[in-house]
Amino acid sequence: MTDYFQQLWADLVRLCRADPRVLATWLDKDKEKIQSCLIWLILGSSLYGTSIGLWRAPLQSFYVAIKFPLLIILTTLGNAIINGMLAQLLGAKISFRQSFLAVIMSFTLIAIILGAFTPLALFLLYNLPPMGTALANKAHALVLILHVILIAFAGIIGNIHLFTLLEYICANRLKAKQILLTWLGVNMFLGCQLSWNLRPFFGTPHLEVRFLRDDPFNGSFYETVFFRLKCLLF
Amino acid sequence: MTIDIHTSSNFLKDDGTKESYHLPESATPMQIVDALLKSPESVVKQIKSGQVKKTLFILLGIFFLCHAIYGLIVGSFSGNVQWFAAPIKIVGGAALSALLCYPSLYIFGCLSGANITPSQTLSVLFGGLTLTSILLVGFAPVAFIFTFSIKTVAFMGFIHISIWAISIFFGLRYIVMGLTQMDSRKDSYIIKVWCTILILTMLQMTTTLRPIIGVSDTLLTPEKSFFVEHWLDVLNNKRNRRKNGGL
Numbered sequence: 001m002t003d004y005f006q007q008l009w010a011d012l013v014r015l016c017r018a019d020p021r022v023l024a025t026w027l028d029k030d031k032e033k034i035q036s037c038l039i040w041l042i043l044g045s046s047l048y049g050t051s052i053g054l055w056r057a058p059l060q061s062f063y064v065a066i067k068f069p070l071l072i073i074l075t076t077l078g079n080a081i082i083n084g085m086l087a088q089l090l091g092a093k094i095s096f097r098q099s100f101l102a103v104i105m106s107f108t109l110i111a112i113i114l115g116a117f118t119p120l121a122l123f124l125l126y127n128l129p130p131m132g133t134a135l136a137n138k139a140h141a142l143v144l145i146l147h148v149i150l151i152a153f154a155g156i157i158g159n160i161h162l163f164t165l166l167e168y169i170c171a172n173r174l175k176a177k178q179i180l181l182t183w184l185g186v187n188m189f190l191g192c193q194l195s196w197n198l199r200p201f202f203g204t205p206h207l208e209v210r211f212l213r214d215d216p217f218n219g220s221f222y223e224t225v226f227f228r229l230k231c232l233l234f
Numbered sequence: 235m236t237i238d239i240h241t242s243s244n245f246l247k248d249d250g251t252k253e254s255y256h257l258p259e260s261a262t263p264m265q266i267v268d269a270l271l272k273s274p275e276s277v278v279k280q281i282k283s284g285q286v287k288k289t290l291f292i293l294l295g296i297f298f299l300c301h302a303i304y305g306l307i308v309g310s311f312s313g314n315v316q317w318f319a320a321p322i323k324i325v326g327g328a329a330l331s332a333l334l335c336y337p338s339l340y341i342f343g344c345l346s347g348a349n350i351t352p353s354q355t356l357s358v359l360f361g362g363l364t365l366t367s368i369l370l371v372g373f374a375p376v377a378f379i380f381t382f383s384i385k386t387v388a389f390m391g392f393i394h395i396s397i398w399a400i401s402i403f404f405g406l407r408y409i410v411m412g413l414t415q416m417d418s419r420k421d422s423y424i425i426k427v428w429c430t431i432l433i434l435t436m437l438q439m440t441t442t443l444r445p446i447i448g449v450s451d452t453l454l455t456p457e458k459s460f461f462v463e464h465w466l467d468v469l470n471n472k473r474n475r476r477k478n479g480g481l
Contacts (some may be wrong), residue, residue, distance in 0.1 A: 045445035078379060088271040089369075089404055197383060214328050220383040222393075 011036040015109055018161040020168035023105060027169075029097040034101050035109040038073075039212040044108070045069040046116030055128060055143045056203030063211045067198050072107050075191040076100065079183075087184045090176045092166065102165060103183060110151075110158035115148050135203050144202055159184065196221035260286065265293050270365045270408070278412045281357045290357045294366045300367030301325045307374050311381045311390050312449045319453055323446050327439040332363055335432045339409075343429045348418035358412035366398075366405030373397045387448040388468050394447065395437075401435065438462045 014022055026033040049068030053060035083103055084096035094102070121171070124146060129135035152196035159180065195201070197216045203209060255273030257265060257280055266289070301355060305321025312320075340355040348357070357371055377397055384390045407431045414420055431449045441461040443454065458468070 046242070078375045081375065082369070085271055085369055085372040139465065186376070193379060193383060197379075217382045219388065220380060221383055223384060223386060223389050226389070 008036055008039060011061035012112065013047040014039055015040070015105065016112065018109065018164065018195070019166045023165050024168055025103055027094060028094075029098045030101045034097075034104060037101065037104045038179055039110040041072060041104065041111045042069045042113030044113075045072055048121070050202055051118050051125065052147055053140065053203055054122070056124050056131065056205070057209045060200070060209045062093045063209070064124065064201050067211075071191070071194055071198050072111065074194050076103050076107060076188055078190050078194070079103075079186050084185055086186070087179050090178045090182065092170050092179055094169060102162065102169075103187070105165070106158045106162035109161055110154045113154040113157055117154070117158070119214070121150065122147065131205060132155065140205050142201070147202070148193070192221045196224070237252065245385050260288075261292070263287065263292050263296055267296060267368055270361065270368060274361070274365070274408050274411060275415065277356065277361055278415045279359070279439060281412075283352055286351075286353045286357050290353070290360060293357065293360045297328070297360055297364040297367050298325055300364070300371045301328050304367065304370040304374055304377070308380070308394060308447060309379060311384075311387075311447055312445075314449060315453070316445075316447075316449060323443045324386045327446075328367070328436070329441045331436045332359055335359070335428070335435055338431060339428055339438050342424045343413050343418060345417070346418040346422035346424050348413045349418040350413070350416040350418075354416065358409055358416070361412060362405040362407075362409035363406050364405075366401045369401035369404055370397065373401065377432065388465075390447050391465075391468070398436075402436070406432070440467075 014026075014214065015037070045068045047066045049065040052066035052068065053062070080096065080100045082105075084094075084099040087094055087099040087102075092099070125143070128139040128142060130139075133139075153164045161181075163176055164181045166179050168172055170176050170179070194218075197212075199213055199216070200210065240433055255269065255343045257269045257273075257276040259280075261280070262267070266277065277289065302321045303325050305324035306317070308322030309316040309318070310325060336356060336359055340350070340352055340360055343350050377393065381390070382392045384393065410425055411427070413422075413425060418425065438461050441464045443458055444450075444464070445455065
């Protein structure tokens with residue numbers, strides 16, 4: 001058992017060092033490493049998830065701790081086939097499971113970075129005006145901006161490391177760039193929709209705390225953006 | 235300790251060149267799918283080597299199956315009669331578009347300098363469309379999630395068209411590569427013209443066979459319309475909710 005945890009910790013360290021030569025060899029031991037990555041992904045994103053919902057209510061924080069890893073895993077699973085196909089078509093000699101692991105590795109790194117940011121996010125939340133005060137709306141906006149910045153930062157770091165790994169695997173910078181951009185596009189496309197289905201994350205101050213909205217499958221992210229833009233412009 | 239991937243990883247065991255992928259003479263459908271994704275050149279090589287009939291037969295099988303699977307996802311948006319109408323229309327529409335464009339591909343291929351027979355042309359054409367259909371199946375989980383969330387026919391149509399656009403891009407890339415392997419001139423403008431014709435034909439086919447996504451009283455709409463005109467109609471139609479109107 002101790003060996004297992006030592007191995008798990010060693011995997012975390014290797015993942016953070018993100019040496020493409022080491023991470024590329026993980027793709028050969030994909031079964032074992034998928035498990036290890038999933039554990040760290042769930043831990044990191046759950047921990048960070050608690051800080052997302054905490055300003056609204058402790059129950060919201062608990063819900064987001066479940067929903068945040070779920071969102072990442074569902075996005076990766078939903079795109080597993082197409083990501084594998086696109087990688088092969090664009091010239092990466094990797095199997096479906098290996099491309100799944102590569103994507104999971106980058107998401108795990110993002111989750112670890114976010115997990116490490118949790119104490120900072122909690123400290124900021126501590127200093128914000130709480131719910132029910134006159135400045136609650138301002139605080140809610142600040143929580144939103146803070147998390148967007150943190151997630152964007154972690155996302156950039158995670159994708160830089162994924163690019164380095166892809167560049168090493170493909171031995172071609174252009175191919176690696178193409179694969180990374182298609183993966184990013186496809187993951188964002190589905191991720192936006194799933195985050196819409198799994199809302200609320202931050203918890204709007206005047207709405208009740210819920211695990212999911214009343215009708216989570218009513219409407220889509222893109223429809224909403226389109227109709228909001230239409231209202232603004234016309 | 236670091237291990238050099240170039241000597242240890244199984245995905246780089248070959249020398250990394252395109253010719254290293256070997257497609258067996260009597261390849262199974264799964265091997266053909268694998269080759270279309272990993273090394274499309276090997277499928278063209280097999281067609282070129284004279285094994286046209288068998289390869290074409292397998293490609294057609296995959297083409298029909300994958301389009302039918304994606305058709306089911308499309309049909310699930312409206313349900314009812316569309317459960318079987320959408321797969322039939324998608325399979326039939328794609329096959330009909332391919333057959334309509336087949337003669338021009340052969341002529342344009344020859345004009346671009348390709349040394350190709352009519353049966354090889356058909357195999358290359360269906361190779362590209364089979365690759366498109368495989369990618370559509372790859373996108374099926376994504377489309378499935380959207381099917382449950384989207385309320386309007388126009389948006390569902392937009393999602394399907396976007397997915398199809400990405401898939402057909404790779405399909406056309408295969409066809410162009412196939413013709414180049416058959417000694418066609420690289421970057422021949424005439425093949426690009428043909429690609430545009432195929433895209434326009436397929437888009438028009440979606441309007442000819444409407445409704446594919448929404449539901450209407452009849453299985454086919456007798457009214458003739460150009461696809462752009464029809465799309466604009468659907469976008470302006472306020473009654474384009476899930477159960478009304480069709481795209």
